[in-house]
Amino acid sequence: MAAPDSDTTPDTNSPDTTPDTNSPDTTPDAVPHSGPVPPTPPAQETAPVPRWHRHSDGAVLLDGFHALKHAVRFGAEVEVAVTADRAAALALADELAPDVLEALAALLTEVPYATYASLVPRPHPTAVAALAVRPSRAGNLAGLARTPRTAPVVVLDQPRNxxxxxxxxxxxxxxxxxxxxTTGTLDPWHPTVVRGGAGLHFATAVERLSVDELPAGPVFALDPEGEDIRALRLPDDALLAFGSERSGLSPELRARADHLVALPMRPQVSSYNLATSVAMTLYHWSAAGGAPV
Incomplete structure:
Protein backbone atom coordinates (compact mmCIF):
# COMPACT_ATOMS: atom_id res chain seq x y z
CA MET A 1 0.00 0.00 0.00
CA ALA A 2 2.90 2.32 0.54
CA ALA A 3 3.85 4.40 -2.46
CA PRO A 4 7.26 5.94 -3.02
CA ASP A 5 7.00 9.68 -3.52
CA SER A 6 9.78 9.73 -6.08
CA ASP A 7 9.54 9.28 -9.79
CA THR A 8 11.75 8.05 -12.55
CA THR A 9 11.99 11.27 -14.53
CA PRO A 10 15.69 11.90 -15.39
CA ASP A 11 17.36 14.35 -13.05
CA THR A 12 18.18 17.52 -14.93
CA ASN A 13 18.19 21.23 -14.37
CA SER A 14 18.43 21.98 -18.06
CA PRO A 15 15.37 23.19 -19.98
CA ASP A 16 13.08 20.37 -21.02
CA THR A 17 12.95 19.99 -24.79
CA THR A 18 9.99 17.61 -24.79
CA PRO A 19 7.07 19.22 -26.66
CA ASP A 20 4.23 20.21 -24.32
CA THR A 21 1.69 18.14 -26.23
CA ASN A 22 -0.65 17.70 -23.26
CA SER A 23 -0.66 21.32 -22.23
CA PRO A 24 -3.28 23.90 -23.26
CA ASP A 25 -0.27 26.00 -24.27
CA THR A 26 -0.21 24.04 -27.53
CA THR A 27 -3.52 25.56 -28.60
CA PRO A 28 -3.09 26.58 -32.26
CA ASP A 29 -2.61 30.27 -32.63
CA ALA A 30 -4.60 30.42 -35.86
CA VAL A 31 -8.02 30.76 -34.20
CA PRO A 32 -10.63 32.77 -36.12
CA HIS A 33 -11.25 36.04 -34.33
CA SER A 34 -14.88 36.85 -33.64
CA GLY A 35 -14.49 40.60 -33.65
CA PRO A 36 -12.20 43.43 -34.68
CA VAL A 37 -8.68 43.36 -33.25
CA PRO A 38 -8.25 46.19 -30.75
CA PRO A 39 -5.72 48.72 -32.03
CA THR A 40 -2.28 48.94 -30.49
CA PRO A 41 -2.39 51.82 -28.00
CA PRO A 42 0.08 54.66 -28.52
CA ALA A 43 2.08 53.72 -25.40
CA GLN A 44 2.95 50.38 -27.01
CA GLU A 45 4.20 51.85 -30.27
CA THR A 46 7.63 52.55 -28.77
CA ALA A 47 10.32 49.97 -29.56
CA PRO A 48 9.62 46.89 -27.42
CA VAL A 49 13.08 45.29 -27.76
CA PRO A 50 14.95 48.01 -25.83
CA ARG A 51 12.24 47.83 -23.16
CA TRP A 52 12.67 44.05 -23.05
CA HIS A 53 16.42 44.28 -22.52
CA ARG A 54 15.99 47.06 -19.99
CA HIS A 55 13.69 44.93 -17.82
CA SER A 56 15.11 41.45 -18.45
CA ASP A 57 17.51 41.38 -15.51
CA GLY A 58 15.66 39.74 -12.61
CA ALA A 59 12.30 39.67 -14.38
CA VAL A 60 10.06 36.61 -14.71
CA LEU A 61 9.82 35.28 -18.26
CA LEU A 62 6.21 34.50 -19.20
CA ASP A 63 6.63 32.04 -22.03
CA GLY A 64 3.48 31.58 -24.09
CA PHE A 65 -0.07 32.90 -24.21
CA HIS A 66 -1.34 30.92 -21.23
CA ALA A 67 1.51 32.02 -18.97
CA LEU A 68 0.77 35.66 -19.79
CA LYS A 69 -2.98 35.11 -19.44
CA HIS A 70 -2.66 33.62 -15.95
CA ALA A 71 -0.13 36.18 -14.81
CA VAL A 72 -2.41 39.04 -15.84
CA ARG A 73 -5.44 37.33 -14.33
CA PHE A 74 -3.71 37.02 -10.95
CA GLY A 75 -2.35 40.53 -10.81
CA ALA A 76 1.20 40.32 -12.15
CA GLU A 77 2.96 43.57 -13.03
CA VAL A 78 3.88 43.01 -16.69
CA GLU A 79 6.70 45.22 -17.93
CA VAL A 80 6.62 44.34 -21.64
CA ALA A 81 4.79 41.79 -23.80
CA VAL A 82 5.47 40.85 -27.41
CA THR A 83 3.99 38.53 -30.00
CA ALA A 84 4.74 37.58 -33.58
CA ASP A 85 1.00 37.60 -34.37
CA ARG A 86 -1.06 40.05 -32.34
CA ALA A 87 -4.32 39.23 -34.11
CA ALA A 88 -3.94 35.52 -33.35
CA ALA A 89 -3.03 36.17 -29.71
CA LEU A 90 -6.04 38.39 -29.19
CA ALA A 91 -8.22 35.85 -30.96
CA LEU A 92 -7.11 33.29 -28.39
CA ALA A 93 -7.94 35.74 -25.62
CA ASP A 94 -11.34 36.44 -27.14
CA GLU A 95 -12.10 32.72 -27.27
CA LEU A 96 -10.43 31.41 -24.11
CA ALA A 97 -9.94 34.36 -21.74
CA PRO A 98 -12.26 37.27 -22.55
CA ASP A 99 -11.80 38.54 -18.98
CA VAL A 100 -8.24 39.61 -19.85
CA LEU A 101 -8.75 40.54 -23.52
CA GLU A 102 -8.69 44.29 -22.87
CA ALA A 103 -5.59 44.03 -20.68
CA LEU A 104 -3.74 41.92 -23.24
CA ALA A 105 -4.71 44.29 -26.04
CA ALA A 106 -3.08 47.10 -24.06
CA LEU A 107 0.07 45.08 -23.38
CA LEU A 108 0.91 43.17 -26.55
CA THR A 109 3.16 44.63 -29.22
CA GLU A 110 3.67 42.81 -32.51
CA VAL A 111 7.25 42.19 -33.64
CA PRO A 112 8.71 40.10 -36.48
CA TYR A 113 8.93 36.40 -35.66
CA ALA A 114 12.72 36.46 -35.79
CA THR A 115 12.75 39.27 -33.23
CA TYR A 116 10.36 37.40 -30.95
CA ALA A 117 12.44 34.20 -31.26
CA SER A 118 15.63 36.06 -30.37
CA LEU A 119 14.15 37.08 -27.00
CA VAL A 120 13.23 33.61 -25.68
CA PRO A 121 15.19 30.39 -25.08
CA ARG A 122 12.69 28.30 -27.05
CA PRO A 123 9.91 29.78 -29.21
CA HIS A 124 6.43 28.89 -27.99
CA PRO A 125 3.70 27.68 -30.38
CA THR A 126 1.61 30.75 -29.53
CA ALA A 127 4.54 33.11 -30.27
CA VAL A 128 3.81 35.19 -27.15
CA ALA A 129 6.29 36.22 -24.47
CA ALA A 130 6.38 38.78 -21.68
CA LEU A 131 8.44 39.94 -18.73
CA ALA A 132 6.85 40.47 -15.33
CA VAL A 133 8.03 41.68 -11.94
CA ARG A 134 8.66 38.81 -9.55
CA PRO A 135 6.46 39.02 -6.43
CA SER A 136 8.34 40.20 -3.38
CA ARG A 137 9.94 37.53 -1.23
CA ALA A 138 8.78 39.37 1.88
CA GLY A 139 5.19 39.25 0.69
CA ASN A 140 5.39 35.55 -0.14
CA LEU A 141 6.98 34.71 3.21
CA ALA A 142 4.28 36.67 5.01
CA GLY A 143 1.61 34.74 3.13
CA LEU A 144 3.23 31.41 3.93
CA ALA A 145 3.59 32.28 7.63
CA ARG A 146 0.09 33.69 8.09
CA THR A 147 -2.06 31.66 10.47
CA PRO A 148 -4.55 30.17 10.69
CA ARG A 149 -4.07 28.70 7.21
CA THR A 150 -7.08 27.55 5.24
CA ALA A 151 -5.06 25.42 2.81
CA PRO A 152 -1.82 23.41 3.02
CA VAL A 153 1.64 24.39 1.86
CA VAL A 154 3.26 21.98 -0.61
CA VAL A 155 6.94 21.31 0.11
CA LEU A 156 9.19 19.85 -2.60
CA ASP A 157 12.25 18.55 -0.81
CA GLN A 158 15.31 18.96 -3.03
CA PRO A 159 13.50 18.53 -6.36
CA ARG A 160 15.62 17.99 -9.45
CA ASN A 161 13.33 18.22 -12.47
CA THR A 182 11.24 24.10 -2.54
CA THR A 183 14.37 23.15 -0.65
CA GLY A 184 17.74 22.56 -2.27
CA THR A 185 19.31 24.12 -5.34
CA LEU A 186 16.46 24.20 -7.87
CA ASP A 187 15.16 27.73 -8.52
CA PRO A 188 11.34 27.52 -8.51
CA TRP A 189 11.25 30.72 -10.63
CA HIS A 190 13.48 29.30 -13.37
CA PRO A 191 11.92 30.05 -16.81
CA THR A 192 11.33 26.34 -17.46
CA VAL A 193 9.50 25.98 -14.15
CA VAL A 194 7.36 29.05 -14.92
CA ARG A 195 6.59 27.61 -18.35
CA GLY A 196 5.57 24.30 -16.77
CA GLY A 197 3.41 26.19 -14.28
CA ALA A 198 1.64 28.12 -17.08
CA GLY A 199 2.19 31.41 -15.26
CA LEU A 200 0.34 30.24 -12.13
CA HIS A 201 3.27 31.21 -9.92
CA PHE A 202 1.33 34.46 -9.56
CA ALA A 203 -1.69 32.61 -8.13
CA THR A 204 0.11 31.20 -5.08
CA ALA A 205 3.21 31.88 -2.97
CA VAL A 206 6.33 30.25 -4.46
CA GLU A 207 9.65 30.40 -2.60
CA ARG A 208 12.85 28.45 -1.94
CA LEU A 209 13.65 27.86 1.75
CA SER A 210 15.79 25.60 3.89
CA VAL A 211 14.12 22.94 6.01
CA ASP A 212 14.80 25.08 9.09
CA GLU A 213 12.94 27.99 7.46
CA LEU A 214 9.73 26.10 6.66
CA PRO A 215 6.56 27.76 7.95
CA ALA A 216 4.93 26.44 11.10
CA GLY A 217 2.50 23.56 10.88
CA PRO A 218 2.37 19.77 11.08
CA VAL A 219 4.51 18.12 8.38
CA PHE A 220 2.91 15.18 6.56
CA ALA A 221 5.72 13.66 4.51
CA LEU A 222 5.08 11.15 1.73
CA ASP A 223 7.11 7.99 2.30
CA PRO A 224 6.70 4.30 1.36
CA GLU A 225 6.85 3.32 5.04
CA GLY A 226 4.11 5.75 6.08
CA GLU A 227 0.52 5.24 7.09
CA ASP A 228 -2.00 4.76 4.29
CA ILE A 229 -3.30 8.20 3.40
CA ARG A 230 -6.85 6.88 3.13
CA ALA A 231 -6.92 6.43 6.90
CA LEU A 232 -5.95 10.06 7.53
CA ARG A 233 -7.53 13.47 7.39
CA LEU A 234 -5.04 16.11 6.31
CA PRO A 235 -5.51 19.39 8.22
CA ASP A 236 -5.74 22.73 6.45
CA ASP A 237 -2.55 23.97 8.11
CA ALA A 238 -0.49 20.96 7.02
CA LEU A 239 2.82 21.08 5.20
CA LEU A 240 2.62 18.32 2.58
CA ALA A 241 6.20 17.26 1.85
CA PHE A 242 7.40 15.24 -1.14
CA GLY A 243 10.90 13.90 -1.68
CA SER A 244 13.06 14.36 -4.73
CA GLU A 245 12.39 12.51 -7.95
CA ARG A 246 15.28 10.10 -7.30
CA SER A 247 16.29 10.11 -3.65
CA GLY A 248 13.07 10.53 -1.68
CA LEU A 249 13.04 12.56 1.51
CA SER A 250 16.24 14.14 2.76
CA PRO A 251 17.34 13.24 6.31
CA GLU A 252 16.64 16.83 7.39
CA LEU A 253 13.05 16.76 6.14
CA ARG A 254 12.42 13.27 7.50
CA ALA A 255 13.58 14.46 10.93
CA ARG A 256 11.21 17.45 10.70
CA ALA A 257 8.20 15.30 9.72
CA ASP A 258 5.37 14.78 12.19
CA HIS A 259 3.69 12.07 10.12
CA LEU A 260 4.84 9.74 7.35
CA VAL A 261 2.13 9.11 4.77
CA ALA A 262 1.94 6.57 1.94
CA LEU A 263 -0.17 6.57 -1.20
CA PRO A 264 -1.85 3.29 -2.17
CA MET A 265 -0.04 1.46 -4.94
CA ARG A 266 -0.34 -1.89 -6.63
CA PRO A 267 2.50 -4.32 -5.76
CA GLN A 268 5.45 -4.34 -8.18
CA VAL A 269 4.68 -0.81 -9.43
CA SER A 270 7.74 1.11 -8.38
CA SER A 271 6.59 4.72 -8.12
CA TYR A 272 4.31 7.55 -9.13
CA ASN A 273 5.41 10.69 -10.91
CA LEU A 274 5.99 13.55 -8.46
CA ALA A 275 3.19 15.72 -9.85
CA THR A 276 0.82 12.72 -9.75
CA SER A 277 1.66 12.15 -6.08
CA VAL A 278 1.00 15.79 -5.28
CA ALA A 279 -2.29 15.71 -7.19
CA MET A 280 -3.53 12.62 -5.31
CA THR A 281 -2.53 14.11 -1.96
CA LEU A 282 -4.17 17.47 -2.60
CA TYR A 283 -7.29 15.77 -3.88
CA HIS A 284 -7.45 13.67 -0.70
CA TRP A 285 -7.21 16.86 1.35
CA SER A 286 -9.84 18.71 -0.68
CA ALA A 287 -12.27 15.77 -0.75
CA ALA A 288 -12.41 15.86 3.01
CA GLY A 289 -13.66 19.45 3.00
CA GLY A 290 -10.66 21.51 1.93
CA ALA A 291 -10.78 24.78 0.03
CA PRO A 292 -13.11 24.82 -3.00
CA VAL A 293 -11.49 24.19 -6.37
Missing amino acids: LGNAGAVIRLAAGFGATGVV
Missing part, protein backbone atom coordinates in the same frame (compact mmCIF):
# COMPACT_ATOMS: atom_id res chain seq x y z
CA LEU A 162 12.22 21.66 -13.64
CA GLY A 163 9.17 20.44 -15.52
CA ASN A 164 7.88 18.46 -12.55
CA ALA A 165 8.28 21.49 -10.28
CA GLY A 166 6.26 23.60 -12.71
CA ALA A 167 3.51 21.00 -12.91
CA VAL A 168 3.30 20.91 -9.10
CA ILE A 169 2.94 24.70 -8.90
CA ARG A 170 0.15 24.52 -11.47
CA LEU A 171 -1.60 21.84 -9.38
CA ALA A 172 -1.15 23.76 -6.15
CA ALA A 173 -2.64 26.91 -7.68
CA GLY A 174 -5.57 24.92 -9.01
CA PHE A 175 -6.34 23.42 -5.61
CA GLY A 176 -5.94 26.76 -3.84
CA ALA A 177 -2.91 25.72 -1.79
CA THR A 178 -1.31 28.43 0.31
CA GLY A 179 1.96 28.05 -1.56
CA VAL A 180 4.76 25.86 -2.86
CA VAL A 181 8.14 25.78 -1.14
Whole structure:
Protein backbone atom coordinates (compact mmCIF):
# COMPACT_ATOMS: atom_id res chain seq x y z
CA MET A 1 0.00 0.00 0.00
CA ALA A 2 2.90 2.32 0.54
CA ALA A 3 3.85 4.40 -2.46
CA PRO A 4 7.26 5.94 -3.02
CA ASP A 5 7.00 9.68 -3.52
CA SER A 6 9.78 9.73 -6.08
CA ASP A 7 9.54 9.28 -9.79
CA THR A 8 11.75 8.05 -12.55
CA THR A 9 11.99 11.27 -14.53
CA PRO A 10 15.69 11.90 -15.39
CA ASP A 11 17.36 14.35 -13.05
CA THR A 12 18.18 17.52 -14.93
CA ASN A 13 18.19 21.23 -14.37
CA SER A 14 18.43 21.98 -18.06
CA PRO A 15 15.37 23.19 -19.98
CA ASP A 16 13.08 20.37 -21.02
CA THR A 17 12.95 19.99 -24.79
CA THR A 18 9.99 17.61 -24.79
CA PRO A 19 7.07 19.22 -26.66
CA ASP A 20 4.23 20.21 -24.32
CA THR A 21 1.69 18.14 -26.23
CA ASN A 22 -0.65 17.70 -23.26
CA SER A 23 -0.66 21.32 -22.23
CA PRO A 24 -3.28 23.90 -23.26
CA ASP A 25 -0.27 26.00 -24.27
CA THR A 26 -0.21 24.04 -27.53
CA THR A 27 -3.52 25.56 -28.60
CA PRO A 28 -3.09 26.58 -32.26
CA ASP A 29 -2.61 30.27 -32.63
CA ALA A 30 -4.60 30.42 -35.86
CA VAL A 31 -8.02 30.76 -34.20
CA PRO A 32 -10.63 32.77 -36.12
CA HIS A 33 -11.25 36.04 -34.33
CA SER A 34 -14.88 36.85 -33.64
CA GLY A 35 -14.49 40.60 -33.65
CA PRO A 36 -12.20 43.43 -34.68
CA VAL A 37 -8.68 43.36 -33.25
CA PRO A 38 -8.25 46.19 -30.75
CA PRO A 39 -5.72 48.72 -32.03
CA THR A 40 -2.28 48.94 -30.49
CA PRO A 41 -2.39 51.82 -28.00
CA PRO A 42 0.08 54.66 -28.52
CA ALA A 43 2.08 53.72 -25.40
CA GLN A 44 2.95 50.38 -27.01
CA GLU A 45 4.20 51.85 -30.27
CA THR A 46 7.63 52.55 -28.77
CA ALA A 47 10.32 49.97 -29.56
CA PRO A 48 9.62 46.89 -27.42
CA VAL A 49 13.08 45.29 -27.76
CA PRO A 50 14.95 48.01 -25.83
CA ARG A 51 12.24 47.83 -23.16
CA TRP A 52 12.67 44.05 -23.05
CA HIS A 53 16.42 44.28 -22.52
CA ARG A 54 15.99 47.06 -19.99
CA HIS A 55 13.69 44.93 -17.82
CA SER A 56 15.11 41.45 -18.45
CA ASP A 57 17.51 41.38 -15.51
CA GLY A 58 15.66 39.74 -12.61
CA ALA A 59 12.30 39.67 -14.38
CA VAL A 60 10.06 36.61 -14.71
CA LEU A 61 9.82 35.28 -18.26
CA LEU A 62 6.21 34.50 -19.20
CA ASP A 63 6.63 32.04 -22.03
CA GLY A 64 3.48 31.58 -24.09
CA PHE A 65 -0.07 32.90 -24.21
CA HIS A 66 -1.34 30.92 -21.23
CA ALA A 67 1.51 32.02 -18.97
CA LEU A 68 0.77 35.66 -19.79
CA LYS A 69 -2.98 35.11 -19.44
CA HIS A 70 -2.66 33.62 -15.95
CA ALA A 71 -0.13 36.18 -14.81
CA VAL A 72 -2.41 39.04 -15.84
CA ARG A 73 -5.44 37.33 -14.33
CA PHE A 74 -3.71 37.02 -10.95
CA GLY A 75 -2.35 40.53 -10.81
CA ALA A 76 1.20 40.32 -12.15
CA GLU A 77 2.96 43.57 -13.03
CA VAL A 78 3.88 43.01 -16.69
CA GLU A 79 6.70 45.22 -17.93
CA VAL A 80 6.62 44.34 -21.64
CA ALA A 81 4.79 41.79 -23.80
CA VAL A 82 5.47 40.85 -27.41
CA THR A 83 3.99 38.53 -30.00
CA ALA A 84 4.74 37.58 -33.58
CA ASP A 85 1.00 37.60 -34.37
CA ARG A 86 -1.06 40.05 -32.34
CA ALA A 87 -4.32 39.23 -34.11
CA ALA A 88 -3.94 35.52 -33.35
CA ALA A 89 -3.03 36.17 -29.71
CA LEU A 90 -6.04 38.39 -29.19
CA ALA A 91 -8.22 35.85 -30.96
CA LEU A 92 -7.11 33.29 -28.39
CA ALA A 93 -7.94 35.74 -25.62
CA ASP A 94 -11.34 36.44 -27.14
CA GLU A 95 -12.10 32.72 -27.27
CA LEU A 96 -10.43 31.41 -24.11
CA ALA A 97 -9.94 34.36 -21.74
CA PRO A 98 -12.26 37.27 -22.55
CA ASP A 99 -11.80 38.54 -18.98
CA VAL A 100 -8.24 39.61 -19.85
CA LEU A 101 -8.75 40.54 -23.52
CA GLU A 102 -8.69 44.29 -22.87
CA ALA A 103 -5.59 44.03 -20.68
CA LEU A 104 -3.74 41.92 -23.24
CA ALA A 105 -4.71 44.29 -26.04
CA ALA A 106 -3.08 47.10 -24.06
CA LEU A 107 0.07 45.08 -23.38
CA LEU A 108 0.91 43.17 -26.55
CA THR A 109 3.16 44.63 -29.22
CA GLU A 110 3.67 42.81 -32.51
CA VAL A 111 7.25 42.19 -33.64
CA PRO A 112 8.71 40.10 -36.48
CA TYR A 113 8.93 36.40 -35.66
CA ALA A 114 12.72 36.46 -35.79
CA THR A 115 12.75 39.27 -33.23
CA TYR A 116 10.36 37.40 -30.95
CA ALA A 117 12.44 34.20 -31.26
CA SER A 118 15.63 36.06 -30.37
CA LEU A 119 14.15 37.08 -27.00
CA VAL A 120 13.23 33.61 -25.68
CA PRO A 121 15.19 30.39 -25.08
CA ARG A 122 12.69 28.30 -27.05
CA PRO A 123 9.91 29.78 -29.21
CA HIS A 124 6.43 28.89 -27.99
CA PRO A 125 3.70 27.68 -30.38
CA THR A 126 1.61 30.75 -29.53
CA ALA A 127 4.54 33.11 -30.27
CA VAL A 128 3.81 35.19 -27.15
CA ALA A 129 6.29 36.22 -24.47
CA ALA A 130 6.38 38.78 -21.68
CA LEU A 131 8.44 39.94 -18.73
CA ALA A 132 6.85 40.47 -15.33
CA VAL A 133 8.03 41.68 -11.94
CA ARG A 134 8.66 38.81 -9.55
CA PRO A 135 6.46 39.02 -6.43
CA SER A 136 8.34 40.20 -3.38
CA ARG A 137 9.94 37.53 -1.23
CA ALA A 138 8.78 39.37 1.88
CA GLY A 139 5.19 39.25 0.69
CA ASN A 140 5.39 35.55 -0.14
CA LEU A 141 6.98 34.71 3.21
CA ALA A 142 4.28 36.67 5.01
CA GLY A 143 1.61 34.74 3.13
CA LEU A 144 3.23 31.41 3.93
CA ALA A 145 3.59 32.28 7.63
CA ARG A 146 0.09 33.69 8.09
CA THR A 147 -2.06 31.66 10.47
CA PRO A 148 -4.55 30.17 10.69
CA ARG A 149 -4.07 28.70 7.21
CA THR A 150 -7.08 27.55 5.24
CA ALA A 151 -5.06 25.42 2.81
CA PRO A 152 -1.82 23.41 3.02
CA VAL A 153 1.64 24.39 1.86
CA VAL A 154 3.26 21.98 -0.61
CA VAL A 155 6.94 21.31 0.11
CA LEU A 156 9.19 19.85 -2.60
CA ASP A 157 12.25 18.55 -0.81
CA GLN A 158 15.31 18.96 -3.03
CA PRO A 159 13.50 18.53 -6.36
CA ARG A 160 15.62 17.99 -9.45
CA ASN A 161 13.33 18.22 -12.47
CA LEU A 162 12.22 21.66 -13.64
CA GLY A 163 9.17 20.44 -15.52
CA ASN A 164 7.88 18.46 -12.55
CA ALA A 165 8.28 21.49 -10.28
CA GLY A 166 6.26 23.60 -12.71
CA ALA A 167 3.51 21.00 -12.91
CA VAL A 168 3.30 20.91 -9.10
CA ILE A 169 2.94 24.70 -8.90
CA ARG A 170 0.15 24.52 -11.47
CA LEU A 171 -1.60 21.84 -9.38
CA ALA A 172 -1.15 23.76 -6.15
CA ALA A 173 -2.64 26.91 -7.68
CA GLY A 174 -5.57 24.92 -9.01
CA PHE A 175 -6.34 23.42 -5.61
CA GLY A 176 -5.94 26.76 -3.84
CA ALA A 177 -2.91 25.72 -1.79
CA THR A 178 -1.31 28.43 0.31
CA GLY A 179 1.96 28.05 -1.56
CA VAL A 180 4.76 25.86 -2.86
CA VAL A 181 8.14 25.78 -1.14
CA THR A 182 11.24 24.10 -2.54
CA THR A 183 14.37 23.15 -0.65
CA GLY A 184 17.74 22.56 -2.27
CA THR A 185 19.31 24.12 -5.34
CA LEU A 186 16.46 24.20 -7.87
CA ASP A 187 15.16 27.73 -8.52
CA PRO A 188 11.34 27.52 -8.51
CA TRP A 189 11.25 30.72 -10.63
CA HIS A 190 13.48 29.30 -13.37
CA PRO A 191 11.92 30.05 -16.81
CA THR A 192 11.33 26.34 -17.46
CA VAL A 193 9.50 25.98 -14.15
CA VAL A 194 7.36 29.05 -14.92
CA ARG A 195 6.59 27.61 -18.35
CA GLY A 196 5.57 24.30 -16.77
CA GLY A 197 3.41 26.19 -14.28
CA ALA A 198 1.64 28.12 -17.08
CA GLY A 199 2.19 31.41 -15.26
CA LEU A 200 0.34 30.24 -12.13
CA HIS A 201 3.27 31.21 -9.92
CA PHE A 202 1.33 34.46 -9.56
CA ALA A 203 -1.69 32.61 -8.13
CA THR A 204 0.11 31.20 -5.08
CA ALA A 205 3.21 31.88 -2.97
CA VAL A 206 6.33 30.25 -4.46
CA GLU A 207 9.65 30.40 -2.60
CA ARG A 208 12.85 28.45 -1.94
CA LEU A 209 13.65 27.86 1.75
CA SER A 210 15.79 25.60 3.89
CA VAL A 211 14.12 22.94 6.01
CA ASP A 212 14.80 25.08 9.09
CA GLU A 213 12.94 27.99 7.46
CA LEU A 214 9.73 26.10 6.66
CA PRO A 215 6.56 27.76 7.95
CA ALA A 216 4.93 26.44 11.10
CA GLY A 217 2.50 23.56 10.88
CA PRO A 218 2.37 19.77 11.08
CA VAL A 219 4.51 18.12 8.38
CA PHE A 220 2.91 15.18 6.56
CA ALA A 221 5.72 13.66 4.51
CA LEU A 222 5.08 11.15 1.73
CA ASP A 223 7.11 7.99 2.30
CA PRO A 224 6.70 4.30 1.36
CA GLU A 225 6.85 3.32 5.04
CA GLY A 226 4.11 5.75 6.08
CA GLU A 227 0.52 5.24 7.09
CA ASP A 228 -2.00 4.76 4.29
CA ILE A 229 -3.30 8.20 3.40
CA ARG A 230 -6.85 6.88 3.13
CA ALA A 231 -6.92 6.43 6.90
CA LEU A 232 -5.95 10.06 7.53
CA ARG A 233 -7.53 13.47 7.39
CA LEU A 234 -5.04 16.11 6.31
CA PRO A 235 -5.51 19.39 8.22
CA ASP A 236 -5.74 22.73 6.45
CA ASP A 237 -2.55 23.97 8.11
CA ALA A 238 -0.49 20.96 7.02
CA LEU A 239 2.82 21.08 5.20
CA LEU A 240 2.62 18.32 2.58
CA ALA A 241 6.20 17.26 1.85
CA PHE A 242 7.40 15.24 -1.14
CA GLY A 243 10.90 13.90 -1.68
CA SER A 244 13.06 14.36 -4.73
CA GLU A 245 12.39 12.51 -7.95
CA ARG A 246 15.28 10.10 -7.30
CA SER A 247 16.29 10.11 -3.65
CA GLY A 248 13.07 10.53 -1.68
CA LEU A 249 13.04 12.56 1.51
CA SER A 250 16.24 14.14 2.76
CA PRO A 251 17.34 13.24 6.31
CA GLU A 252 16.64 16.83 7.39
CA LEU A 253 13.05 16.76 6.14
CA ARG A 254 12.42 13.27 7.50
CA ALA A 255 13.58 14.46 10.93
CA ARG A 256 11.21 17.45 10.70
CA ALA A 257 8.20 15.30 9.72
CA ASP A 258 5.37 14.78 12.19
CA HIS A 259 3.69 12.07 10.12
CA LEU A 260 4.84 9.74 7.35
CA VAL A 261 2.13 9.11 4.77
CA ALA A 262 1.94 6.57 1.94
CA LEU A 263 -0.17 6.57 -1.20
CA PRO A 264 -1.85 3.29 -2.17
CA MET A 265 -0.04 1.46 -4.94
CA ARG A 266 -0.34 -1.89 -6.63
CA PRO A 267 2.50 -4.32 -5.76
CA GLN A 268 5.45 -4.34 -8.18
CA VAL A 269 4.68 -0.81 -9.43
CA SER A 270 7.74 1.11 -8.38
CA SER A 271 6.59 4.72 -8.12
CA TYR A 272 4.31 7.55 -9.13
CA ASN A 273 5.41 10.69 -10.91
CA LEU A 274 5.99 13.55 -8.46
CA ALA A 275 3.19 15.72 -9.85
CA THR A 276 0.82 12.72 -9.75
CA SER A 277 1.66 12.15 -6.08
CA VAL A 278 1.00 15.79 -5.28
CA ALA A 279 -2.29 15.71 -7.19
CA MET A 280 -3.53 12.62 -5.31
CA THR A 281 -2.53 14.11 -1.96
CA LEU A 282 -4.17 17.47 -2.60
CA TYR A 283 -7.29 15.77 -3.88
CA HIS A 284 -7.45 13.67 -0.70
CA TRP A 285 -7.21 16.86 1.35
CA SER A 286 -9.84 18.71 -0.68
CA ALA A 287 -12.27 15.77 -0.75
CA ALA A 288 -12.41 15.86 3.01
CA GLY A 289 -13.66 19.45 3.00
CA GLY A 290 -10.66 21.51 1.93
CA ALA A 291 -10.78 24.78 0.03
CA PRO A 292 -13.11 24.82 -3.00
CA VAL A 293 -11.49 24.19 -6.37
